[in-house]
Amino acid sequence: MELHQLRYFLTTLDEGSFSRAAVKHRLTQQAISKSISRLEQELGTKLFLRDGRQIKPTAAGQMLAEHAQMIDAESHRFQRHLGELLGTTPGELQIGAGPTAARRLVAEAVQRLLDDRPEIRIAVSAGTTRSMTPQLKRGEIDVLVSVLAERNPDPQLRCEVLYREPTMLVGRAEHPLVSRSRVSLTDTLRFPWLGGAGMDHWGDLVRSSFVAAGLKPPVPSVKTDSLPFACGLLAGTDYLSVLPVDLVQPDLDAGRLAKINTAVTWSRPMALFYRHNSMQSPAVSAFVRTLRVVAKRLARGSKGLSA
Numbered sequence: 001m002e003l004h005q006l007r008y009f010l011t012t013l014d015e016g017s018f019s020r021a022a023v024k025h026r027l028t029q030q031a032i033s034k035s036i037s038r039l040e041q042e043l044g045t046k047l048f049l050r051d052g053r054q055i056k057p058t059a060a061g062q063m064l065a066e067h068a069q070m071i072d073a074e075s076h077r078f079q080r081h082l083g084e085l086l087g088t089t090p091g092e093l094q095i096g097a098g099p100t101a102a103r104r105l106v107a108e109a110v111q112r113l114l115d116d117r118p119e120i121r122i123a124v125s126a127g128t129t130r131s132m133t134p135q136l137k138r139g140e141i142d143v144l145v146s147v148l149a150e151r152n153p154d155p156q157l158r159c160e161v162l163y164r165e166p167t168m169l170v171g172r173a174e175h176p177l178v179s180r181s182r183v184s185l186t187d188t189l190r191f192p193w194l195g196g197a198g199m200d201h202w203g204d205l206v207r208s209s210f211v212a213a214g215l216k217p218p219v220p221s222v223k224t225d226s227l228p229f230a231c232g233l234l235a236g237t238d239y240l241s242v243l244p245v246d247l248v249q250p251d252l253d254a255g256r257l258a259k260i261n262t263a264v265t266w267s268r269p270m271a272l273f274y275r276h277n278s279m280q281s282p283a284v285s286a287f288v289r290t291l292r293v294v295a296k297r298l299a300r301g302s303k304g305l306s307a
Contacts, residue, residue, distance in 0.1 A: 001039065001042055001043070003071070003072070003075060004035070005035050005036070005038070005039045006039075006064075006068040006071055006072060007025075007072055008021060008025060008032050008035045008036060009035075009036055009039060009047065009061075009064065009065075009068060010065065010068050010069065010072060011024050011025060012032060012036060012048070012055070013057055013061070013065055016054070016055060017055065018032050018033050018036075018055070036048070043060070043064070045058070045060040046058050046060065046061075047060060047061035047064060048061055066156075069137060069138045069139070070137075070139075070156075070275075072138075072139065073137075073138055073139020073140075073275070091117065091119065091120040091121070091281065091282060091283030091286075092120070092121045092122075092123075092281075092283060093120055093121070093122045093123070093142060093281075093283045093284060093287055094123050094125070094140065094141040094142045095110070095122065095123070095124045095125070095141060095142065095143055095144075095145065095287070096124075096125050096126075096127060096132040096135060096136060096141040096143070096144040096145070096146070097124055097125070097126060097127075097144075097145050097146065098126075098127070098128060098129060098132075098145065098146030098147055099126070099128075099227055099244075099247060100147065100165060100244045100246055100247050100270070101145040101146050101147075101270060102124065102126055102145075103246050103247065104246055104298065105145060105162070105270065105291070105294055105295060105298060106124060106145050106291070108294045109287060109290045109291040109293075109294045110122055110124065110287075112290050112293075112294065113286060113287050113290045116286070116290075117283070117286060120283050120286075125141060128146065128149070128197075128225045129144070129146040129147055129148070129149040129150070129273075130149060130150075130225075131225075132144050132146065133154055133157070133273070136157060136273060136274070136275065137154070137156055137157070137275065139275070142274070142280075142281070142284045143272060143273065143274045143284060143287070143288065144272070144273040144274070145162075145270070145271070145272055145273075145291065146270075146271065146273070147165070147268050147269065147270060147271070148161060148268075148269040148270075148271040149196075151204065153271075153273070155276075156275065156276055157273050157274065157275060157276065158273065158274055158275070158276055159271050159272070159273050160271060160272045160273075161269045161270070161271045162270050162271060162272055162291070162292065162295035162299075163270055163295050163296070163298055163299035164267035164268065164269055164270070164299070165244055165245075165246075165267055165268045165269075165270045166244070166245045166265075166267055167242050167243060167244050167245060167266045167267060167268055168242065168243065168245055168248070168259050168260075168265075168266075169183075169188070169240060169241070169242050169259070169260045169262050169266075170234060170240070170241060170242075170243055170248055170251075170252075170257045170258065170259060170260060171191075171234060171238065171239070171240050171241075171257065171258065171260055172234055172235050172236065172237065172238070172256070172257060172258070173235075173255050173256060173257060173258045175191075175238060175240075175258065175260065176191075176238070177191070177240075177260045178258045178259075178260060180260075180261065181261060182261055182262075182263060183260050183261055183262050183263075184262070184263065185209065185210055185213050185215055185262065185263075185264060186213075186215060188218065188240055188260075188262070189210075189215065189216075189218055191238050191239065191240050192220075192221050192222075192237075192238065192239050192240070193218040193219070193220045193221070193239065193240050193241065194220055194222050194223070194224070194230055194233060194234065194239045194240070194241040195220030195222070195223040195224075195241070196223060196224070196225060197223040197224055197225040203220075205266060205268070206242055206266055209264045209266070218240075222239070227243075227247055230243065231248065231251050231256065231257065234257055235251070235256040235257060240260065242266050244268065270295070272288065272291060274288075
């Protein structure tokens, strides 16, 4: 089993076609097909089910994909690390960042890192924890900084909670609950709720507050991972939602949204994700160290905000 065979296999899997994989690698379709056939012979099992022009991975193919992704990612990472060690290439850093993390935590950490290491090349990709996890597993990004959204993080990844991000219950500026000095959880149940798509763990934290108060938790009738949509819906309706302070502050300042004062405060775990058993390059290690310093400062600030 050779590295180029695994790469041809992964491309075929991603493209769903031998012909498209051939175009990607600038080879003939026959060359790709033969390479995968030899790989199947070596492994003693079929990797794809061929149905006319469509192909689908077998159970063995799906299993191989997980290992092949890790092997391919580590190969690319080794080449980058070696280039840094030999001084033939500058340090490179591929960061995935959730919306809130990108706005303050990652932005400040990148700024500080570049002040110390201006030669490092940095690329920051935006998305959600769920959407970027596959990219991290494939090695397309080195680290992911985002909300811990799942109850059980992916076992192929390591997760380090950096601090708890302050949030608040918000509604439109003219919402009936805004004028009250204190709002009970019971009062909020009179209105529809907006939730976050793919935010199971965070949703559990909010729901647990209602359960602790002896109330049936609200069931969001709308879920989204789009902040513009969330703010737009909240500004024009009586929906309620718990959102990060940093992300809604512009809408609060503009008078489109307002904080609703409840007896309960919520916070979300902001986390750093990286691959298990993956050696970090000097650039990645430097970023992680800087990130932790910035996170500690933000954690102190969030405690003061929640008080």
